[in-house]
Amino acid sequence: MPKDLVFITVIGKDQKGIIASISNAVFKHNINIEDLNQKVMDGYFVMTMLADMADSRASIGDIKKEFTEIEKQMDLKIQVQHENIFKAMHRV
């Protein structure tokens, strides 16, 4: 089955439980985590997660709704974007 990859990007203040909350939400929708990167940039915690939605019934819109609560609770910015946009912008 072809992969359906999305990038989940989290930007905010470093705190306990960020990766746990995101992973939990992703797991609930049967989305597989392919890769994960994190670092502190200009004083902010930044994480990008590459996830495969091929086996999930959820749409990107559904996942975003799931993250809205986490954004509020933990004061984070979470973006979910299909991989194609990164391919278009960063690969010739």
Place this chain on the structure above:
Amino acid sequence: MEYSLDEVIETVRMTLYHNFDIRTVTLGINLKDCIDPDIESFKSNVYDKVTEYGKRLVNEAGKIEDKYGIPIINKRISVTPVSLIVESCKEDAPIEIAKTLDMAARDANIDFIGGYGALVQKGMTRADSRLIDSLPEMLSGTERVCAFLNVGSTVSGMNMDAVIKLGNILKDIAGKTDNGIGCTKFAVFSNAPEDNPFMAGAFHGVGEPDFSLNIGISGPGVVRSVVEKNRDCDLTGLSEVIKRTAFKITRAGELIGRELASNMNVPFGIVDISLASTTKVGDSVAGIVEMMGIEKMGAPGSTAALALLIDAVKKGGAMASGNVGGLSGTFIPVSEDSGMNEAVRSGALSIEKLEALTAVCSVGLDMIAIPGDTPAETISAIIADELSIGVVNGKTTGVRLIPVPGKIAGDYVNFGGLLGETYVMDISKFSSRDFILRGGRMPSPITSMRN
């Protein structure tokens, strides 16, 4: 991971912090197949086609927004120039069709629909003339319909009889609407492109297929931020970094446009790479020029800076997409760009300098408030000056002037929302009357003879 963390974050930051968005997706719709001798059937054909496709556009655009996390600000429709489809109809047909378009746009949740206009660069048919005369009534009686006129081209020269009419028409439109706001929905062009996705001047040209999905990207905020990061490089280096950024944002636009067209099962048209500012602080073309090292937009050096800017944007855009089209210049609207507006307020920017800026890159004198008592012939003369730049240089130029009733130079006007706010500009008091009233057609320039 195939992409570095920095690459992913660069894209995310563009939307989160630098106002990168798709400014408009505009679906061009051919209305020639809606023509019917019976006006009621004609209107119902137009209504059905526009609402069906308008609703699909809004729905599909929403899904793409979700998928890529890039906001699509406006979903719009452009149609076949209305003067063409009402040629065989009775006197009041243009207005009837405009009201139908207005209703269809409202019911499909489309904020603006363009195409109420005519191509009269060489002369006017009876229907063209009727449509031009109906502009004040149309623009004051509808909410979402935008109007355009093409009165000049490099091949045909300029129709000065139409230009004479426009001075009075603009004053009439202004008089019939609050603060002259009707004029913000009307653009006059030379060399108007048939696939422009931006309002007020969008229309679905006669050389276009049944449908065409055109997309206008935006990104003054993104370009400003790369200029800010590169304070120390020389102008060659600066051009290079702007070019790379333009490449990236154009590629994003192209991806979104193509996918949206394919999901709607309509042909993809063009990506318009114009830098389109908004009233948001930081999302300003003047802001880019000022970040390049000009104290205030309009100061000496502004024309050169703007020339460098759009040249770099075009080079990056052309590499990114084989379908660059529409206007693809830089927009320097006064009221819609907070930096431009501030430059006018502080006295750094005059209408004469604006005209010079439009010679190198931009698409015209846009969203400029002028005193309400400006003589009609002077308004016509400003239009003639600006459009001459387009005719002679083989480029598109447009004019969107608002002679605000009861206001004088220096007064403040607020048009609201995306249309912004501005200060009324000072206009020369010397007369152009005798020149303008000669009328006729300005011959096409010698450079048009290329065959």
